[in-house]
Amino acid sequence: MAEGLICQLRRNSDNCGEVVEEIVRIEKRVFPKHESLAKCFEQELRKHNCGLLFSEIGGDVAGYVMYSWPSSLCASITKLAVKENYRRQGHGEALLKAAIEKCRTRNIQRVSLHVDPSRIPAVSLYKKSGFLVDTLVQGYYSFDRDAYRMYLDLVETN
Numbered sequence: 001m002a003e004g005l006i007c008q009l010r011r012n013s014d015n016c017g018e019v020v021e022e023i024v025r026i027e028k029r030v031f032p033k034h035e036s037l038a039k040c041f042e043q044e045l046r047k048h049n050c051g052l053l054f055s056e057i058g059g060d061v062a063g064y065v066m067y068s069w070p071s072s073l074c075a076s077i078t079k080l081a082v083k084e085n086y087r088r089q090g091h092g093e094a095l096l097k098a099a100i101e102k103c104r105t106r107n108i109q110r111v112s113l114h115v116d117p118s119r120i121p122a123v124s125l126y127k128k129s130g131f132l133v134d135t136l137v138q139g140y141y142s143f144d145r146d147a148y149r150m151y152l153d154l155v156e157t158n
């Protein structure tokens, strides 16, 4: 079980700059350039409908999840990553769960995301957390890289 503390990034907090720098470093390592938000991270965070949670262990950022809610009804998980040395300790699951809870408190009805089907750990985590595959979006990342669009409904529809 993850032991990290899950914090919400607040733009006016003392450590905001350091946390963003560390996340950008992880972002550059984990995601290919065209998929990375490294260059526009701060710009993304300034959007009023965007949230970022990070997991902290002894002052170190273990992982982060970014989510946004384009409308009052639906939200997207836009980024999720855990630093290599902290993987398989429950941080990814805890971060995803915390982001879903944030969406729930906003009365969001559906949380969606896109994921490369070859990212086996991520697909497995999303399925474990209740996400279902909606469709395969061909050429989503690049001409030869598709994405699963996945969703989780937070309210019963019947």
Ligand SMILES: CC(C)(COP(=O)(O)OP(=O)(O)OC[C@H]1O[C@@H](n2cnc3c(N)ncnc32)[C@H](O)[C@@H]1OP(=O)(O)O)[C@@H](O)C(=O)NCCC(=O)NCCS
Binding pocket: 030, 079, 080, 081, 082, 083, 086, 087, 088, 089, 090, 091, 092, 093, 094, 114, 115, 116, 119, 120, 121, 122, 124, 125, 126, 128
């Ligand atoms: C996906 C990722 C966030 C998972 O983080 P994590 O902290 O290692 O995951 P957890 O320890 O919380 O594991 C939770 C579940 O994820 C799945 N999972 C995690 N690592 C896995 C692996 N190597 N192989 C298969 N399933 C895996 C399992 O379902 C696991 O549940 P279990 O422990 O009961 O088997 C991490 O591997 C990562 O940062 N990957 C690179 C970035 C990425 O692909 N992000 C998603 C982009 S959309």
